Amino acid sequence: MSELPTVTTVADVRERVAGWRAAHQTIAFVPTMGNLHDGHLSLVRLARKAADRVVMSIFVNPTQFGPSEDFAAYPRTPEEDRERLSQAGGVDLLFVPSDGEVYPFGTRDAVRVTLPPLASELCGASRPGHFDGVASVVSRLLNIVTPDVLVLGRKDYQQLVLVERMVEDLRMSVRVISGATVREPDGLAMSSRNRYLTSDERAKAPALYRALAAAQAALEAGEKDHARIEQDAMRALEQAGFVPDYVEIRRARDLGKPSPGDAASDLIVLGAARLGRARLIDNTSR
Ligand code: PAF
Numbered sequence: 001m002s003e004l005p006t007v008t009t010v011a012d013v014r015e016r017v018a019g020w021r022a023a024h025q026t027i028a029f030v031p032t033m034g035n036l037h038d039g040h041l042s043l044v045r046l047a048r049k050a051a052d053r054v055v056m057s058i059f060v061n062p063t064q065f066g067p068s069e070d071f072a073a074y075p076r077t078p079e080e081d082r083e084r085l086s087q088a089g090g091v092d093l094l095f096v097p098s099d100g101e102v103y104p105f106g107t108r109d110a111v112r113v114t115l116p117p118l119a120s121e122l123c124g125a126s127r128p129g130h131f132d133g134v135a136s137v138v139s140r141l142l143n144i145v146t147p148d149v150l151v152l153g154r155k156d157y158q159q160l161v162l163v164e165r166m167v168e169d170l171r172m173s174v175r176v177i178s179g180a181t182v183r184e185p186d187g188l189a190m191s192s193r194n195r196y197l198t199s200d201e202r203a204k205a206p207a208l209y210r211a212l213a214a215a216q217a218a219l220e221a222g223e224k225d226h227a228r229i230e231q232d233a234m235r236a237l238e239q240a241g242f243v244p245d246y247v248e249i250r251r252a253r254d255l256g257k258p259s260p261g262d263a264a265s266d267l268i269v270l271g272a273a274r275l276g277r278a279r280l281i282d283n284t285s286r
Contacts, residue, residue, distance in 0.1 A: 002086060002089045003086070004082060004085050004086045004091060004094055005092070005093050005094065006082070006093075006094040006095075006096060007093065007094070007095055007096075008095075008096055008097055008098065008101065009097070009101055010097070010101055010144050013055070013093070013095050013144055013145060014144070016093050017055075017145065017146060020052070020053050025051075025052035025053050026050075026051040026052050026053070026148045026149070027051050027052070027053045027054075027055060027145065027146070027147040027148055027149070028047035028048070028050045028051035028053070028054050028055070028147055028148065028149040028150075028151055029047070029054075029055045029056075029057070029141070029142070029145045029147035029149065029150050029151065029174075030043045030044055030047050030054065030055070030056045030057075030091075030151045031056075031057045031059075031137075031138060031141050031150075031152075032056060032057065032058055032059075033058065033059065033060045033061065033074065033192070034058040034059075034060065034075075034076060034077060034078065034081050034192075035074075035075040035076070035077050035080075035081065035192040035195075036058075036077075036080075036081045036084050036085065037182075037190045037191075037192070038182050038190055039153055039155065039179075039181065039182040039189075039190040039191075040056075040153075041084070041088050041090075042153075042179050042180075042182050043151045043152070043153055043179045044056065044085075044088065044090040044091055045090060046151055046177065046179045047090070047149065047151045048090050050149045050151065050177055051147070051148055051149050053092045053093070054090055054091050054092050054093075055091070055092065055093045055094075055095060055145050055147065056085070056091045056093075056094050056095070057094075057095040057096070057097070057141055057145070058078070058081060058094065058095070058096050059095075059096070059097055059102060059137070059141070060074050060076060061102075061133060061134070061137040062099060062107050062133075063103075063107050063110065063112070063129075063132075063133035063136050063137060064129075064130050064131075064133030064134045064136075064137065065130075065133070066127055066128065066129065066130065069127070074192070075192055075195055078096070082094070095141075095144075095145070102137065102140055102141070102144075103140075110136065111136075112132055112133075112136045113132060113135035113136045113139050113166060113170075114132055115131050115132055115135050115162050115165070115166065116165065116169075118158070118161070118162060118165070118254075118255055119131035119132060119135075119162055121255075122158050122246060122248060122250075122255070122270060122272075123158055123245075123272055123281060124158070125246070126245055126272070131158070131159065131162050134159055134162070134163070135162060135163065135166050138150075138163055138166070139166065139170070139172075142172060142174055147174055148174065148175065149174065149175050149176075149177055150163070150167070150174050150175070150176045150177070151177055151178070151179065152176065152177075152178050152179075153178065153179050153181065154178045154179065154180055154181055154283070154285040155181040155189050155190075155191065155281070155282065155283070156281070157255075157268065157270060157283045157285050158255060158270065160176075160178050161254060161255050163176060164176050165254075180285070180286065181282070181283075181285070183209070184206075186206040187206040187209045187210065187213075188202075188205045188206045188208075188209065189209060189280075189281075189282045191280065191281075193278045193279065193280065194278070194280075196276065196277040196278035197275060197276060197277075197278050198276060201241075201275045201276045201278070204240050204241045204242070204275060205275060205278075205280060207236065207237065207240030207241075207242065208237065208240075208242065208271060208273055208275075208280050208282050209282050210236070211233040211236040211237050211240070211247065211271065212233065212247065212269045212270070212271050212282055212283060212284050213284060214232075214233065214236065215229045215230065215232070215233045215247065215249065215269040215284070216264075216267075216268075216269045216284040218232075219249065219264040219267055219269070220264045220265075222264075224260075226249045226258065229249065229269075230247045230248060230249060233247040233269070233271065234246075234247050237271070237273050241275065242273035242274065242275050242280075243273060243274040243275075244271070244272075244273040244274075245271075245272040245273055245274065245279070246270075246271065246272055247269065247270070247271040248269070248270055248271075249267055249268070249269050250267065250268055250270060251266060251267060251268075252266055252267060252268040252285065253266065255268075255270075268283055268284055268285055269283065269284045270282075270283040270284075271283070
Protein backbone atom coordinates (compact mmCIF):
# COMPACT_ATOMS: atom_id res chain seq x y z
CA MET A 1 0.00 0.00 0.00
CA SER A 2 1.44 3.39 -1.02
CA GLU A 3 1.21 6.66 0.91
CA LEU A 4 -1.45 9.03 -0.42
CA PRO A 5 -0.54 12.70 -0.01
CA THR A 6 -3.74 14.65 0.60
CA VAL A 7 -4.27 18.42 0.62
CA THR A 8 -7.34 20.54 1.25
CA THR A 9 -6.31 24.04 0.15
CA VAL A 10 -5.72 25.73 -3.19
CA ALA A 11 -2.37 27.04 -1.91
CA ASP A 12 -1.16 23.51 -1.13
CA VAL A 13 -2.18 22.19 -4.57
CA ARG A 14 -0.39 25.10 -6.25
CA GLU A 15 2.77 24.54 -4.23
CA ARG A 16 2.87 20.84 -5.15
CA VAL A 17 2.14 21.54 -8.82
CA ALA A 18 4.82 24.27 -8.95
CA GLY A 19 7.40 21.71 -7.73
CA TRP A 20 6.44 19.29 -10.52
CA ARG A 21 6.49 22.04 -13.12
CA ALA A 22 9.95 23.07 -11.98
CA ALA A 23 11.04 19.48 -12.63
CA HIS A 24 9.44 19.67 -16.13
CA GLN A 25 6.82 17.07 -15.24
CA THR A 26 3.36 16.91 -16.85
CA ILE A 27 0.14 16.57 -14.88
CA ALA A 28 -3.10 14.68 -15.50
CA PHE A 29 -6.20 15.49 -13.44
CA VAL A 30 -9.11 13.21 -12.54
CA PRO A 31 -12.01 15.14 -10.96
CA THR A 32 -14.47 13.02 -8.93
CA MET A 33 -17.22 13.32 -6.35
CA GLY A 34 -15.80 10.38 -4.39
CA ASN A 35 -17.53 7.10 -3.53
CA LEU A 36 -14.88 5.61 -5.77
CA HIS A 37 -15.36 2.43 -7.76
CA ASP A 38 -13.42 0.56 -10.45
CA GLY A 39 -14.56 3.08 -13.07
CA HIS A 40 -12.66 5.83 -11.24
CA LEU A 41 -9.61 3.59 -10.83
CA SER A 42 -9.60 2.92 -14.59
CA LEU A 43 -9.44 6.70 -15.12
CA VAL A 44 -6.44 6.88 -12.80
CA ARG A 45 -4.69 4.23 -14.91
CA LEU A 46 -5.47 6.24 -18.06
CA ALA A 47 -4.17 9.40 -16.38
CA ARG A 48 -0.92 7.64 -15.41
CA LYS A 49 -0.29 6.77 -19.05
CA ALA A 50 -1.01 10.33 -20.15
CA ALA A 51 1.25 12.30 -17.78
CA ASP A 52 4.07 12.10 -15.22
CA ARG A 53 1.89 13.06 -12.25
CA VAL A 54 -1.74 12.37 -11.37
CA VAL A 55 -3.96 14.61 -9.25
CA MET A 56 -7.43 13.46 -8.20
CA SER A 57 -10.04 15.68 -6.56
CA ILE A 58 -12.91 14.51 -4.40
CA PHE A 59 -15.53 17.24 -4.10
CA VAL A 60 -19.31 16.80 -3.99
CA ASN A 61 -20.15 19.92 -5.97
CA PRO A 62 -23.29 21.63 -4.61
CA THR A 63 -23.93 23.70 -7.77
CA GLN A 64 -24.64 20.68 -9.96
CA PHE A 65 -27.53 19.41 -7.82
CA GLY A 66 -31.07 20.76 -8.25
CA PRO A 67 -33.16 21.71 -5.20
CA SER A 68 -35.02 18.36 -5.25
CA GLU A 69 -31.91 16.25 -5.96
CA ASP A 70 -29.75 14.07 -3.75
CA PHE A 71 -26.96 16.50 -2.70
CA ALA A 72 -27.39 15.90 1.05
CA ALA A 73 -27.80 12.14 0.57
CA TYR A 74 -25.06 11.76 -2.08
CA PRO A 75 -22.80 8.94 -0.82
CA ARG A 76 -19.73 10.35 0.93
CA THR A 77 -17.23 7.63 1.82
CA PRO A 78 -13.91 9.38 2.53
CA GLU A 79 -12.29 6.57 4.52
CA GLU A 80 -13.14 3.87 1.96
CA ASP A 81 -12.03 6.17 -0.89
CA ARG A 82 -8.62 6.80 0.71
CA GLU A 83 -8.22 3.09 1.36
CA ARG A 84 -9.07 2.15 -2.26
CA LEU A 85 -6.72 4.77 -3.69
CA SER A 86 -3.89 3.79 -1.35
CA GLN A 87 -4.32 0.14 -2.32
CA ALA A 88 -4.55 0.82 -6.06
CA GLY A 89 -1.77 3.41 -6.20
CA GLY A 90 -1.33 5.75 -9.15
CA VAL A 91 -2.48 9.02 -7.55
CA ASP A 92 0.30 11.45 -6.57
CA LEU A 93 -1.94 14.01 -4.90
CA LEU A 94 -5.51 13.87 -3.59
CA PHE A 95 -7.26 17.23 -3.33
CA VAL A 96 -10.25 17.26 -0.97
CA PRO A 97 -11.36 20.90 -0.74
CA SER A 98 -14.11 22.47 1.34
CA ASP A 99 -16.95 24.38 -0.35
CA GLY A 100 -15.29 27.68 0.66
CA GLU A 101 -12.01 26.69 -0.98
CA VAL A 102 -13.72 26.06 -4.33
CA TYR A 103 -16.35 28.84 -4.06
CA PRO A 104 -14.66 31.65 -2.05
CA PHE A 105 -17.67 33.98 -2.47
CA GLY A 106 -20.17 31.24 -1.68
CA THR A 107 -22.25 29.33 -4.21
CA ARG A 108 -25.03 31.96 -4.42
CA ASP A 109 -22.68 34.76 -5.46
CA ALA A 110 -20.36 32.57 -7.53
CA VAL A 111 -19.28 33.38 -11.07
CA ARG A 112 -20.94 30.71 -13.23
CA VAL A 113 -20.24 29.16 -16.59
CA THR A 114 -23.27 29.15 -18.92
CA LEU A 115 -23.12 26.37 -21.46
CA PRO A 116 -24.72 26.31 -24.93
CA PRO A 117 -28.27 24.89 -25.47
CA LEU A 118 -27.11 21.24 -25.53
CA ALA A 119 -26.92 21.61 -21.72
CA SER A 120 -30.74 21.83 -21.61
CA GLU A 121 -31.31 18.71 -23.73
CA LEU A 122 -31.15 14.99 -22.87
CA CYS A 123 -30.27 14.82 -19.12
CA GLY A 124 -30.33 18.63 -18.97
CA ALA A 125 -34.05 18.68 -19.78
CA SER A 126 -34.93 17.06 -16.46
CA ARG A 127 -31.96 18.52 -14.53
CA PRO A 128 -32.07 22.29 -15.24
CA GLY A 129 -28.76 23.99 -14.40
CA HIS A 130 -26.95 20.69 -13.76
CA PHE A 131 -24.39 20.97 -16.55
CA ASP A 132 -23.74 24.67 -15.87
CA GLY A 133 -22.89 23.57 -12.32
CA VAL A 134 -20.57 20.85 -13.65
CA ALA A 135 -18.85 23.31 -16.01
CA SER A 136 -18.54 25.87 -13.22
CA VAL A 137 -16.79 23.46 -10.89
CA VAL A 138 -14.62 21.85 -13.58
CA SER A 139 -13.39 25.27 -14.73
CA ARG A 140 -12.54 26.20 -11.13
CA LEU A 141 -10.72 22.91 -10.53
CA LEU A 142 -8.80 23.35 -13.80
CA ASN A 143 -7.74 26.84 -12.70
CA ILE A 144 -6.55 25.41 -9.38
CA VAL A 145 -4.74 22.30 -10.63
CA THR A 146 -3.64 23.67 -14.06
CA PRO A 147 -3.21 20.17 -15.53
CA ASP A 148 -1.98 19.32 -19.03
CA VAL A 149 -4.60 16.58 -19.34
CA LEU A 150 -8.15 16.32 -17.98
CA VAL A 151 -9.48 12.76 -17.66
CA LEU A 152 -13.23 12.08 -17.72
CA GLY A 153 -15.34 8.94 -18.10
CA ARG A 154 -17.57 8.26 -21.08
CA LYS A 155 -20.45 7.05 -18.89
CA ASP A 156 -21.43 10.70 -18.40
CA TYR A 157 -21.20 11.22 -22.14
CA GLN A 158 -23.15 14.48 -22.28
CA GLN A 159 -20.95 15.87 -19.50
CA LEU A 160 -17.86 14.85 -21.49
CA VAL A 161 -19.07 16.52 -24.70
CA LEU A 162 -20.06 19.71 -22.86
CA VAL A 163 -16.76 19.94 -20.97
CA GLU A 164 -14.86 19.38 -24.24
CA ARG A 165 -16.91 22.19 -25.73
CA MET A 166 -16.20 24.51 -22.76
CA VAL A 167 -12.48 23.81 -22.98
CA GLU A 168 -12.42 24.56 -26.70
CA ASP A 169 -14.72 27.58 -26.57
CA LEU A 170 -13.01 29.23 -23.58
CA ARG A 171 -9.58 28.54 -25.14
CA MET A 172 -8.50 26.57 -22.08
CA SER A 173 -5.06 25.09 -22.26
CA VAL A 174 -5.81 21.47 -21.39
CA ARG A 175 -6.25 18.29 -23.42
CA VAL A 176 -9.38 16.27 -22.58
CA ILE A 177 -9.16 12.47 -22.75
CA SER A 178 -11.86 9.97 -21.83
CA GLY A 179 -12.05 6.45 -20.47
CA ALA A 180 -14.53 3.72 -21.46
CA THR A 181 -17.42 2.90 -19.13
CA VAL A 182 -16.53 0.12 -16.70
CA ARG A 183 -19.34 -2.42 -16.29
CA GLU A 184 -20.37 -5.07 -13.78
CA PRO A 185 -20.28 -8.62 -15.23
CA ASP A 186 -24.02 -8.36 -16.06
CA GLY A 187 -23.50 -5.14 -18.07
CA LEU A 188 -24.64 -2.54 -15.51
CA ALA A 189 -22.44 0.56 -15.75
CA MET A 190 -20.57 1.24 -12.51
CA SER A 191 -21.96 4.30 -10.77
CA SER A 192 -22.08 5.75 -7.27
CA ARG A 193 -25.86 5.84 -7.62
CA ASN A 194 -26.10 2.02 -7.99
CA ARG A 195 -25.97 1.86 -4.22
CA TYR A 196 -29.51 3.34 -4.11
CA LEU A 197 -30.84 0.15 -5.74
CA THR A 198 -32.60 -2.50 -3.67
CA SER A 199 -31.59 -6.09 -4.50
CA ASP A 200 -34.72 -6.50 -6.61
CA GLU A 201 -33.94 -3.29 -8.53
CA ARG A 202 -30.29 -4.28 -8.88
CA ALA A 203 -31.41 -7.47 -10.67
CA LYS A 204 -33.48 -5.37 -13.12
CA ALA A 205 -30.87 -2.62 -13.66
CA PRO A 206 -28.84 -4.25 -16.50
CA ALA A 207 -31.97 -3.88 -18.71
CA LEU A 208 -30.98 -0.22 -19.27
CA TYR A 209 -27.78 -1.07 -21.12
CA ARG A 210 -29.48 -4.01 -22.85
CA ALA A 211 -32.14 -1.66 -24.28
CA LEU A 212 -29.55 0.89 -25.47
CA ALA A 213 -27.30 -1.81 -26.94
CA ALA A 214 -30.31 -3.31 -28.81
CA ALA A 215 -31.05 0.15 -30.25
CA GLN A 216 -27.44 0.54 -31.37
CA ALA A 217 -27.55 -2.96 -32.93
CA ALA A 218 -30.71 -1.98 -34.85
CA LEU A 219 -28.90 1.10 -36.20
CA GLU A 220 -25.95 -1.01 -37.23
CA ALA A 221 -28.25 -3.52 -38.92
CA GLY A 222 -29.43 -0.66 -41.16
CA GLU A 223 -32.72 0.34 -39.45
CA LYS A 224 -33.37 3.97 -40.43
CA ASP A 225 -36.51 4.79 -38.43
CA HIS A 226 -34.88 6.41 -35.38
CA ALA A 227 -38.18 7.31 -33.72
CA ARG A 228 -39.24 3.66 -33.82
CA ILE A 229 -35.91 2.43 -32.42
CA GLU A 230 -36.17 4.96 -29.55
CA GLN A 231 -39.80 3.99 -28.81
CA ASP A 232 -38.90 0.27 -28.78
CA ALA A 233 -36.14 0.97 -26.25
CA MET A 234 -38.47 3.08 -24.07
CA ARG A 235 -41.02 0.26 -24.13
CA ALA A 236 -38.37 -2.33 -23.20
CA LEU A 237 -37.38 -0.17 -20.22
CA GLU A 238 -40.98 0.18 -19.04
CA GLN A 239 -41.45 -3.58 -19.32
CA ALA A 240 -38.32 -4.11 -17.23
CA GLY A 241 -39.77 -1.95 -14.44
CA PHE A 242 -38.05 1.39 -15.17
CA VAL A 243 -39.67 4.81 -15.48
CA PRO A 244 -37.78 5.98 -18.56
CA ASP A 245 -36.76 9.63 -18.87
CA TYR A 246 -35.46 9.49 -22.45
CA VAL A 247 -33.77 7.28 -25.03
CA GLU A 248 -32.25 9.26 -27.90
CA ILE A 249 -30.04 8.60 -30.88
CA ARG A 250 -27.53 11.40 -31.41
CA ARG A 251 -24.36 12.15 -33.34
CA ALA A 252 -21.51 10.82 -31.17
CA ARG A 253 -19.12 13.65 -32.07
CA ASP A 254 -21.14 16.56 -30.66
CA LEU A 255 -24.50 15.10 -29.59
CA GLY A 256 -26.26 17.00 -32.39
CA LYS A 257 -29.45 15.54 -33.87
CA PRO A 258 -28.53 13.01 -36.57
CA SER A 259 -28.92 13.79 -40.27
CA PRO A 260 -30.21 11.16 -42.75
CA GLY A 261 -26.72 10.64 -44.22
CA ASP A 262 -24.97 9.84 -40.88
CA ALA A 263 -23.43 6.35 -40.74
CA ALA A 264 -24.50 4.13 -37.82
CA SER A 265 -20.87 4.14 -36.61
CA ASP A 266 -21.12 7.94 -36.14
CA LEU A 267 -24.17 7.62 -33.90
CA ILE A 268 -24.63 6.92 -30.20
CA VAL A 269 -27.68 5.91 -28.17
CA LEU A 270 -28.12 7.59 -24.79
CA GLY A 271 -30.70 6.92 -22.12
CA ALA A 272 -31.76 7.82 -18.59
CA ALA A 273 -34.37 6.05 -16.52
CA ARG A 274 -35.53 5.87 -12.93
CA LEU A 275 -35.52 2.65 -10.99
CA GLY A 276 -36.84 3.20 -7.46
CA ARG A 277 -34.79 6.00 -5.87
CA ALA A 278 -32.04 5.81 -8.49
CA ARG A 279 -31.84 7.72 -11.76
CA LEU A 280 -29.52 5.67 -13.95
CA ILE A 281 -27.85 6.88 -17.15
CA ASP A 282 -25.94 4.97 -19.80
CA ASN A 283 -24.96 5.11 -23.46
CA THR A 284 -23.42 2.98 -26.20
CA SER A 285 -20.05 4.74 -26.53
CA ARG A 286 -17.15 2.34 -26.93
O1 PAF B 1 -18.61 13.26 -13.03
C1 PAF B 1 -18.48 13.70 -11.88
O2 PAF B 1 -18.19 12.98 -10.92
C2 PAF B 1 -18.72 15.18 -11.65
O3 PAF B 1 -19.75 15.68 -12.44
C3 PAF B 1 -17.44 16.03 -11.78
C4 PAF B 1 -16.88 15.97 -13.19
C5 PAF B 1 -16.40 15.53 -10.80
C6 PAF B 1 -17.76 17.49 -11.46
O4 PAF B 1 -18.26 17.64 -10.16
